[in-house]
Every structure is written in structure tokens, then in C-alpha cells.
Amino acid sequence: MQELKKETEPESILHALARCEVAKRVWRCWVDGPIDLLNVNMEVIDIATQIYESEEKWTAPPLGVFKINVDGATFENERNSSVGVVIRDATGTVHVACYKYLQGQYSVEAGKALAMDCRLILAREQKLPQIILESDALIVVNRVTTAEANGSLGHVYKGILNLLSSFSSWRINHVKKEYNRAAHELAQYARQNEVSHVLLWCLTL
Numbered sequence: 001m002q003e004l005k006k007e008t009e010p011e012s013i014l015h016a017l018a019r020c021e022v023a024k025r026v027w028r029c030w031v032d033g034p035i036d037l038l039n040v041n042m043e044v045i046d047i048a049t050q051i052y053e054s055e056e057k058w059t060a061p062p063l064g065v066f067k068i069n070v071d072g073a074t075f076e077n078e079r080n081s082s083v084g085v086v087i088r089d090a091t092g093t094v095h096v097a098c099y100k101y102l103q104g105q106y107s108v109e110a111g112k113a114l115a116m117d118c119r120l121i122l123a124r125e126q127k128l129p130q131i132i133l134e135s136d137a138l139i140v141v142n143r144v145t146t147a148e149a150n151g152s153l154g155h156v157y158k159g160i161l162n163l164l165s166s167f168s169s170w171r172i173n174h175v176k177k178e179y180n181r182a183a184h185e186l187a188q189y190a191r192q193n194e195v196s197h198v199l200l201w202c203l204t205l
Contacts, residue, residue, distance in 0.1 A: 057179045063090045065130040065169075070119045071183035072111030072137075073191045080194065081106045083115035084186030087123065097182075097199045098122060099190035112137035113156045115187070116144070120163040122198070133172040134180060141174040 061067040067088050074081040080103060087096040100118060102111075112135060123131055135141055142148075144164075149157040164170050177184065190196060 057176075058088075058092075058182070060088075060090050060092055061132050065090065065132055066095065066123070066128045067132045067134060068119055068123055069134045069175075069180050069183040070112075070115045071135070071180055071187045072106075072108075072113075072115035073184070073187040074106050074108055074111040079103075079105045080191055081111045081114075082187045082191035083111070083118055084183040084188070084190060085115065085119040085122065086182045086186065087119075087126070087128070096122060096126060097186060098197070099186040100196040101190045101194050109137065109139050110153055110156070112140045113143075113153055113160070115183075116140060117156055117160050117163070120160060124163060124166055129167065130169045131167055131171075133170065134175045135172070136175055136177045136180045136184075138174050141172055144172050 058069075069086045069088075070083065071085075072081060072083045080101065082102055083098075083100045085096065085098045086094060088094050098119065102114070106114065116133065116135060120133075133144075143157055144160055147161055149155075149161065
């Protein structure tokens with residue numbers, strides 16, 4: 001019998017389910033099991049987990065409502081952008097975490113608006129009935145709130161408003177950057193590593 005390695009990592013939900021040696025053996029023996037150790041980007045889950053465990057400013061939505069935190073990352077001197085999203089329920093359970101790399105340079109407003117548009121598509125695909133959107137981009141929040149769909153980004157805002165009409169109820173809030181830290185970190189990860197991924201799981205943090 002092969003001897004198990006001594007565990008040195010602190011105990012946590014992520015460690016118990018996927019990182020410890022015993023858990024890894026169980027998942028490897030389960031064909032088509034819920035955790036694919038070869039394809040799941042554990043570093044990103046680590047990033048998200050650390051953020052949630054230290055984040056005190058995030059507030060839970062009412063029961064039956066899902067809160068979607070979105071962020072876009074773009075820099076004037078670089079030719080790439082990215083988006084990040086986290087979807088949680090009233091218990092703090094994470095249902096979706098996503099990061100997407102975008103080729104091309106976008107304005108700050110365009111990056112934030114595209115992040116919202118992409119994530120609403122994802123929320124609709126997950127058949128979430130009631131949602132609360134949170135973004136640290138005041139201009140985007142104001143344009144959605146007032147249903148303003150003019151200018152060069154008018155088509156993007158029209159898409160956002162059309163998507164919002166498919167939910168039974170929705171609300172959009174402007175939050176400070178520190179309240180939106182999880183989505184921000186995922187967006188930064190996508191931009192720096194030029195990768196995209198959607199993680200679907202239920203992990204209470």
C-alpha cells in the first residue's frame with residue numbers, strides 16, 4: 001500500500017474536497033466525477049477562496065435572490081482587457097466564478113459594460129430568476145438605471161437592458177471597489193495570464 005503524504009496545508013473547505021491526498025484519490029477513481037483535477041484551475045479557486053474568506057464587505061442578497069459581482073480590467077498602455085464575475089446566493093454559496101480574456105483595447109466604461117453584458121448571458125443560461133447586479137463603475141450603473149442607450153456603446157447597453165428584461169426581478173447597485181474585490185481579482189488574473197474559464201460549483205464560503 002502506498003503511503004500517503006503528510007498533510008501540511010491548513011484545513012479548509014477547498015482542501016477537504018479537492019486538495020488533500022485522500023480526496024484526490026477518491027476523485028481519480030470516480031469516472032466522470034464532479035471534480036476534474038486535470039482541468040480545474042486550482043490556482044483560480046485558491047484566489048477566489050482567499051478573497052471570500054477575508055472579504056468582510058460583501059453583503060448577502062435576500063433569500064431566493066442571486067447576487068452577481070462583475071468587473072472589467074483594462075489599461076491604456078496594454079492591448080488587452082478582461083472581465084471577472086462571481087455569482088453567490090443568500091447563504092454566500094458560490095454558484096459561478098468566471099474570468100474571460102478579451103483581445104483588444106477597450107475604454108474603462110466599455111470594459112465594465114461588456115463585463116456586465118457577458119455575465120448576464122451567463123446568469124440567464126443558469127436560469128437564475130431574481131438577481132442583484134453590483135459594479136464599481138458608476139457610469140455603467142447610471143446608464144443601466146436610466147435606460148440610456150445612446151452613443152458608441154448604445155448597442156451594448158441595449159443588449160444589457162434586453163437581458164435584464166428576461167429576469168423576473170432585478171436591481172443594480174453601485175459599490176466601492178473593495179466591495180467588488182472578488183470579481184476584480186478574477187478579471188486581473190484573466191488579463192495577466194490571457195486565459196478564460198467558467199467554474200461552476202457550489203461552495204459555501
